[in-house]
Amino acid sequence: MLVHTRAIVIQSIRYSEADLIVKCFTQSDGLKSYLCRNILKSKKGKLKASMFQVLTQLDLVAKHKDKGTLENIREAKVNPPYQHIPTDVYKSSIALFLAEMLRNTIQEEEKNEALFHFLEESFTSLDTMKNFANFHLWFLVKLTQYVGFYPNTETLEAPFFNLLDGDFQIFETNKYCISNTNTYLLKQFLEQTPAEALALKLNQTQRKSFLEMMLLYYELQLQGFRKPKSLDILYQLF
Template sequence: MLVKTRAIIIHSIRYREADLIVKAYTQSSGLKSYLVRGVLKSKKGKLRASMFQPLTLLDIEANHKDKGTLESFKEAKVNPAYQTLTTNIYKSSIAMFLAEVLHQAIQEEEQNTSLFQFLEESFLWLDANEKYANFHLLFMVKLSSFLGFYPHQYHPDLPYFNLLDGEYQLDDTNKYCIQNENSELLKQFLLVNYNTASTIKLNQVKRKNFIEMLVLYFELHLHGFKKPRSLDILHQLF
């Protein structure tokens, strides 16, 4: 079936000499995998390898057989082109990290318009704004709501955050209950948006500890989720 839809590139890997296998999150059909033939050699074709960098936003026309095999693009157009996300080393490092997170976290091949809208609006915000040091932290907190484990039963007086159950509570009930700077920071991130997240002041150590806690949180709730390899680069840059 020929489908026209918006798509966000999540991951691409070289296949054979000149092909790419691309994973994209589509507005119409959720996660899809595509074989892009000859794109690493072609200089005149309609499809170019640069279109399939992590988090690129595309309008695509694709053949979806929906049989669990690799699909194929008929046409693809970058829309819109990022202004800073691919040229700013800090933003591109965030993009690489979040693409890794999404590659592991999203598995469903079904339409989820709300999730697609969240991803698209988030990446456009990152591209357009200057104060983004806490962006990836808030992004992961927000993403958890679409994956089914957003922190709940929040109350400012409850001291422990239970990473296993995803809730604040009065007592320490298992080894994944934390009462420290990270549990207090999470309370702050639950109350801000991208525009106000920069008001949360973090030094390198605090930011590193908080994101390590978020990675553990994802590991506990998503089967097979592992610490992204690009996280070490983020630690160095931020």
């Protein structure tokens, strides 16, 4: 079936000498993997390897057989083209990290319109925003809302956050209950607007500690979750 859809690139892997395997999160069908033949050698083809950098947003015309095999892209257009993510070392590092997080987090191949729009709006904003040092932290908190383990905010005033159950509670009931600066920051990220959360004044130690807590939360909620390989680079920059 020929499909016209929006898509966001989350992985691009070299396959043989001239081909790419591209994994995208599509608006129409969720996760899809495509084989782009001869794209690394051909200079005349409609598809260019530069189109498939991570987090790039595309308008696709693709043939979906929906048989669990690699699909085929007929046409692709970058829309919108990023102005800063590809060239800014800080934003490109965030992009690599978040792409890895999405590969480890989105596990079901099905349509999720709300998640797609969240990703689309978030990455478009990242490209243009000037104050983005907390962006990856805010993003990881908000992403949980679309993948099934958003923290229960009904008891937000309670001092402990239970990473295992995703609840705020009065008493410590297991070794994954925390009551510290990270708990306070989590509450702020949950309650504040994106602009307020991104404006929080955090130092490198605070960002690293909060990120480690969120990665543990993901690990406890998602079977087979792996920490991103780009994590060390992110720690050095932020």
